Amino acid sequence: MIDYLWLVFRVLVFPGFTFLLFLTMFCDWIERKIEARMQNRMGPSFTGPSGILQPLADFIKLLTKEEITPNDSRKYIFRFAPLFAFSVLVFALCFLPIDGTSVIPDASFGGDLIFVMALISVANFLLFLSGWSSSNPYSSIGAARVLTQFLGYDIPLFLLALAPAFLAGSLTIATIVDSQWIPFVVLAPWAFVLFIITMQAELEKDPFDIPHAESEVVAGHETEYSGGKLAFLKFARDVQIVFGSSLITVLFLGGANGPVFFGLQALWGTLWFVLKVVVIIIISEYMTVLFARLRIDQIVKANWKFMLPLSVLSLLLTIGLAVWVYPMV
Amino acid sequence: MGLPYGVISMAKKNFLSPIFSEVLNHLFKKPATGKYPFVKCTPAEGFRGRQVFDIGLCVSCGLCSRDCPAKAIEMVDVNGKKRPMFLLDRCIFCYQCAESCPRNAIKSTEIFELATTNKSDLVLKPQPLDQKAGVSNVA
Amino acid sequence: MANNDINILKVLEAKNFQIQPGKLGTVAIQAGGGKHRDALKALLEVDEKTAVTAITGIDLGDNIGVYYHVRTSNAFATIQCEVPKDKPTLATITDLVPGAAFHELEVTDLLGVVFVGHPSPGRFVLPDTWPEGVYPLRKDFKPSEIKFNPPSTEDVSLSDDRGLVKIVIGPHHPALLEPEKFAVLVDGETVKNVEPRIGYVHRGVEKAAESKTYLQGVYLVERICGICNSCHATAFVEAVEKILKTEVPPRAKYIRTIILELNRLHSHLLTLGHAGLEIGYETLFQYFWRDREPIMDLTEMVTGNRVISSSLTVGGVRRDIKETDIPKIKATLAALRKKIPFYKQMYENEPSLKMRMQKVGTLSREDALKLCVVGPVARGSGVDIDVRKDEPYEAYGEIPFKEIVYTAGDTWARMNVRMDEVEESINIIEYALDHLPGGAYRVKVPRVVPPGEAVNRVEAPRGELFYYVKSNGTAFPERVKVRTPTFANIPAFLKTAIGENIADVPPNFVSLDPCFSCTDR
Numbered sequence: 001m002i003d004y005l006w007l008v009f010r011v012l013v014f015p016g017f018t019f020l021l022f023l024t025m026f027c028d029w030i031e032r033k034i035e036a037r038m039q040n041r042m043g044p045s046f047t048g049p050s051g052i053l054q055p056l057a058d059f060i061k062l063l064t065k066e067e068i069t070p071n072d073s074r075k076y077i078f079r080f081a082p083l084f085a086f087s088v089l090v091f092a093l094c095f096l097p098i099d100g101t102s103v104i105p106d107a108s109f110g111g112d113l114i115f116v117m118a119l120i121s122v123a124n125f126l127l128f129l130s131g132w133s134s135s136n137p138y139s140s141i142g143a144a145r146v147l148t149q150f151l152g153y154d155i156p157l158f159l160l161a162l163a164p165a166f167l168a169g170s171l172t173i174a175t176i177v178d179s180q181w182i183p184f185v186v187l188a189p190w191a192f193v194l195f196i197i198t199m200q201a202e203l204e205k206d207p208f209d210i211p212h213a214e215s216e217v218v219a220g221h222e223t224e225y226s227g228g229k230l231a232f233l234k235f236a237r238d239v240q241i242v243f244g245s246s247l248i249t250v251l252f253l254g255g256a257n258g259p260v261f262f263g264l265q266a267l268w269g270t271l272w273f274v275l276k277v278v279v280i281i282i283i284s285e286y287m288t289v290l291f292a293r294l295r296i297d298q299i300v301k302a303n304w305k306f307m308l309p310l311s312v313l314s315l316l317l318t319i320g321l322a323v324w325v326y327p328m329v
Numbered sequence: 330m331g332l333p334y335g336v337i338s339m340a341k342k343n344f345l346s347p348i349f350s351e352v353l354n355h356l357f358k359k360p361a362t363g364k365y366p367f368v369k370c371t372p373a374e375g376f377r378g379r380q381v382f383d384i385g386l387c388v389s390c391g392l393c394s395r396d397c398p399a400k401a402i403e404m405v406d407v408n409g410k411k412r413p414m415f416l417l418d419r420c421i422f423c424y425q426c427a428e429s430c431p432r433n434a435i436k437s438t439e440i441f442e443l444a445t446t447n448k449s450d451l452v453l454k455p456q457p458l459d460q461k462a463g464v465s466n467v468a
Numbered sequence: 469m470a471n472n473d474i475n476i477l478k479v480l481e482a483k484n485f486q487i488q489p490g491k492l493g494t495v496a497i498q499a500g501g502g503k504h505r506d507a508l509k510a511l512l513e514v515d516e517k518t519a520v521t522a523i524t525g526i527d528l529g530d531n532i533g534v535y536y537h538v539r540t541s542n543a544f545a546t547i548q549c550e551v552p553k554d555k556p557t558l559a560t561i562t563d564l565v566p567g568a569a570f571h572e573l574e575v576t577d578l579l580g581v582v583f584v585g586h587p588s589p590g591r592f593v594l595p596d597t598w599p600e601g602v603y604p605l606r607k608d609f610k611p612s613e614i615k616f617n618p619p620s621t622e623d624v625s626l627s628d629d630r631g632l633v634k635i636v637i638g639p640h641h642p643a644l645l646e647p648e649k650f651a652v653l654v655d656g657e658t659v660k661n662v663e664p665r666i667g668y669v670h671r672g673v674e675k676a677a678e679s680k681t682y683l684q685g686v687y688l689v690e691r692i693c694g695i696c697n698s699c700h701a702t703a704f705v706e707a708v709e710k711i712l713k714t715e716v717p718p719r720a721k722y723i724r725t726i727i728l729e730l731n732r733l734h735s736h737l738l739t740l741g742h743a744g745l746e747i748g749y750e751t752l753f754q755y756f757w758r759d760r761e762p763i764m765d766l767t768e769m770v771t772g773n774r775v776i777s778s779s780l781t782v783g784g785v786r787r788d789i790k791e792t793d794i795p796k797i798k799a800t801l802a803a804l805r806k807k808i809p810f811y812k813q814m815y816e817n818e819p820s821l822k823m824r825m826q827k828v829g830t831l832s833r834e835d836a837l838k839l840c841v842v843g844p845v846a847r848g849s850g851v852d853i854d855v856r857k858d859e860p861y862e863a864y865g866e867i868p869f870k871e872i873v874y875t876a877g878d879t880w881a882r883m884n885v886r887m888d889e890v891e892e893s894i895n896i897i898e899y900a901l902d903h904l905p906g907g908a909y910r911v912k913v914p915r916v917v918p919p920g921e922a923v924n925r926v927e928a929p930r931g932e933l934f935y936y937v938k939s940n941g942t943a944f945p946e947r948v949k950v951r952t953p954t955f956a957n958i959p960a961f962l963k964t965a966i967g968e969n970i971a972d973v974p975p976n977f978v979s980l981d982p983c984f985s986c987t988d989r
Binding site: 034036037038039040041042043045046286289290 | 348349352353355356358360361362363364
């Protein structure tokens, strides 16, 4: 009985659903605040202390707005794509060891890294469906761009994610985390840098945010959305960003590992995990602020000409090091 | 003065653009924006804000109304004399009225927060001269 | 450089045109009976920089006057034709000057002159529901009697018969700050055609100006465009002063120059920032607009308002610059000057910015000349036209400054022209402040203007702004014609957008610094 209650608590409250919701909102706030300060603005500052409640306020505001479903849209896909995208991403997050173990204890299985990576593609595909189903020229173009971009960048992302797997000698996330007594960012920094850049493209952030380039295609695949559906679509995007940062944390920064001074290991683990996620978010926001949005042809070219060969090279280098060099040290 | 009249600077070709450091510097600088409704800003001296009309100086000539390009001034009857009534919802704040006035009865203030939900707030009726205060203002 | 050897007077005399030197620019050419084409041809032959600035239509009672305003590298000519009101037809000049197409459409809409042989006739400025045979700029037009046609109920098709998708940019679109419609036909992501439709913010300022006195007219024309308001005021005021034959005191000229350059500074900084936004470079946008804010404060200090300065009037300026303000202006400008190297470095070295701006919207010099583009768009394509140099007005004749010309012709070059002009504007203001003459800043002028007509050109931030003012001896003008720079520059966008990626449409378009309130008037 207690076990079941404990499981329900873990899934719904901590470190499951509720915690992830607030973590997402917190990360959204960090993102907006950091971007604003880098651009010499104030950012959110009125809702709550330093505007920390602004993402929550935005979410609630969108939920209260009128929902419009266009007549010509594929109604079921249009309605459920944002929800599915959101839940798939939260589900994927449950496999990451946020407080040392994954959200559902003992849910970790051999090769769950591949499963989690596949879930990102599914979420991206759902975002594409959300645009495709709304039968609006802007949405169609936005959706086509989502597809072009994630089809291209999924391959280097996957190749790069294999680098830590080779270093740890396992495709299980828990094993990868546990084997990082030295974080893999130190052992394979090139893979880390490339992974962050590819993740930027996967998360559709500047300079890769062409699917929702507002000056060209209004809001891309989100154009026809309103009200609660838009709230979930936007929230799915925020969860995606947290998920991407968490994945980097898990693969390269040693997940929840860190010095524990006193008390519960789970609490300290969560703290270290959140801190690392925030650091990744700041790095990715720094990249967002630095560059202009590229064109779709430039992005595709950059992928096939640079990212793919570089990720193959990085993988080979990492394998070489993992097999011959690091065991000797 | 030694000012560089007619000199146009040339940009150097660098490997890195200066944005990398500029962005990081701004992280630790005060933001350029302000908390406007809570922290008020003061306009420059001579700003053309809401009008102040001094009925004691008015000679009822009607030049202000005639010259107003937006027809924002109507002459209304106050104690048997025609006086200007300002309709701020039409006013374009050019202050041609003040310039046309032969007695300088119209002056500007620095009040610029004129947004209201009630349109009648934007009608400045000329008030009869208040004997005690000496000068009476509108609204 | 401007070829000053060409004397169009001699050329026209040799060809036996009926000319009146000194009227409406350098020379007015009487060309009734279809001779307007010959006159234009004669001008085109002698000077490659000949371009049609504007076509003014004017109701002359029984006839409709059609005036072709033509600029050459060193002169400004007006070809005057008249057509009878009951059968107003004229041969088109679009085959000689493709850039005149928009001007002809506008005259057709507003005065009913039919240009025989125009390639794409149709509604241009007025709404689609406007009734046939009603022409608002004719004097017998009665606004109360208009009966609009019912709006068309046809379905708007989103693709054409070739299977191309039609993407409608506008009337409301994040890339456009003002309403205007551009239907872009795309094949995948490549633009195949652009169909413009302007007139969404047509407010009838030209007609309204006929019912305002000259004094009130200044405030009216200022409101054609919020950003280049002082330029509109200057152009109108100077035209009236030309008719009045008033000489403005030198201090007023210098103060006007300072206000005009402040206007240019804030307009250019706005566009440079806006370009950053269009290519998804929000940081650049925020920085530019942050640095634009002190300029707005300066404008407020000098003129009394942040945007619409309302500072110029016939006979001078309405407000003097206080001696105590001069150090403040200089300090602010010096602070802005310090920031410019950073932006220049950005344009020179930032890779993602160059990827989005270079080789985008490339307009060759030949096309720029043919399409009669003006301002930074022309100067970015290597055409050195700048009214401040070609026909100095206000104090520009006395102030040393450089004309900025880039030859690449792409978005990047146009933006760099603006960047250098920001610096040049600071130079001009500093020079003007140091050499500010004493004395009066305005002279008294009569309210009633004697009969006469005048043309005037001003270099607005977006390019050459043209005004034609005709007075009839009362306090109200008979006709005010405005040709704004964006109106002349839109053909450049229609030409360069075809064949480009749809992602290049916003940066290409914003590099013209479009202002639709100007365009529609």
